[in-house]
Amino acid sequence: QTVVTQEPSFSVSPGGTVTLTCGLSSGSVSTTYYPSWYQQTPGQAPRTLIYNTNTRSSGVPDRFSGSILGNKAALTITGAQADDESDYYCMLYIGSGISVFGGGTKLTVL
Amino acid sequence: QLQLQESGPGLVKPSETLSLTCTVSGGSISSSSHYWGWIRQPPGKGLEWIGSIFYDGSAYYNPSLRSRLTISVDTSKNHFSLNVNSVTAADTAVYYCGRHRSGSDQHFDPWGQGTLVTVSS
Numbered sequence: 001q002t003v004v005t006q007e008p009s010f011s012v013s014p015g016g017t018v019t020l021t022c023g024l025s026s027g028s029v030s031t032t033y034y035p036s037w038y039q040q041t042p043g044q045a046p047r048t049l050i051y052n053t054n055t056r057s058s059g060v061p062d063r064f065s066g067s068i069l070g071n072k073a074a075l076t077i078t079g080a081q082a083d084d085e086s087d088y089y090c091m092l093y094i095g096s097g098i099s100v101f102g103g104g105t106k107l108t109v110l
Numbered sequence: 111q112l113q114l115q116e117s118g119p120g121l122v123k124p125s126e127t128l129s130l131t132c133t134v135s136g137g138s139i140s141s142s143s144h145y146w147g148w149i150r151q152p153p154g155k156g157l158e159w160i161g162s163i164f165y166d167g168s169a170y171y172n173p174s175l176r177s178r179l180t181i182s183v184d185t186s187k188n189h190f191s192l193n194v195n196s197v198t199a200a201d202t203a204v205y206y207c208g209r210h211r212s213g214s215d216q217h218f219d220p221w222g223q224g225t226l227v228t229v230s231s
Contacts, residue, residue: 101157
């Protein structure tokens with residue numbers, strides 16, 4: 001069974017830069033996994049941030065960026081703001097019509 | 111603007127069938143570019159992809175849930191549905207529906223607001 005791994009938690013100072021990662025329990029993430037990223041605040045539906053590795057969804061500020069770093073997908077937030085404090089999920093397409101979400105990263109801005 | 115709305119019972123008894131419908135407005139479910147999918151989130155836990163369906167009825171399911179799942183589509187009503195049978199407390203979750211872009215632009219957007227389904231006697 002494919003497991004998508006994310007850091008359980010991360011913290012960043014206001015104005016700082018943070019990179020969250022999305023990996024595989026076995027193997028490397030590449031662009032062919034079409035990684036996407038979602039932001040979720042408590043009680044709300046997820047909001048799409050990034051798809052196809054590095055394409056920002058409509059209305060997403062350019063301080064959110066996606067990439068492949070080493071063997072993982074990455075979401076970088078530059079100039080973190082208080083309202084960036086959320087849960088962040090990645091999703092990978094592993095083939096044969098199957099998509100898998102990571103366990104999520106709880107980001108604290110303090 | 112495309113919108114999706116989940117509907118269905120908020121309480122289901124153990125061993126029974128969970129049934130939800132997602133109604134699409136502001137666009138046609140018969141798009142050749144998109145699938146339509148279900149995701150769930152148990153209280154306090156992460157997201158889990160359940161499955162996705164194309165307007166022609168072809169569907170993909172999460173292998174860990176496949177044996178209990180049926181996803182169907184009704185293009186005349188512009189909605190798609192989820193059935194999960196033999197439910198247990200572990201199926202208690204907020205269930206979201208979403209448009210699932212296929213191909214290299216794989217992602218869910220937009221999402222419905224979600225509906226909480228509790229499995230309890």
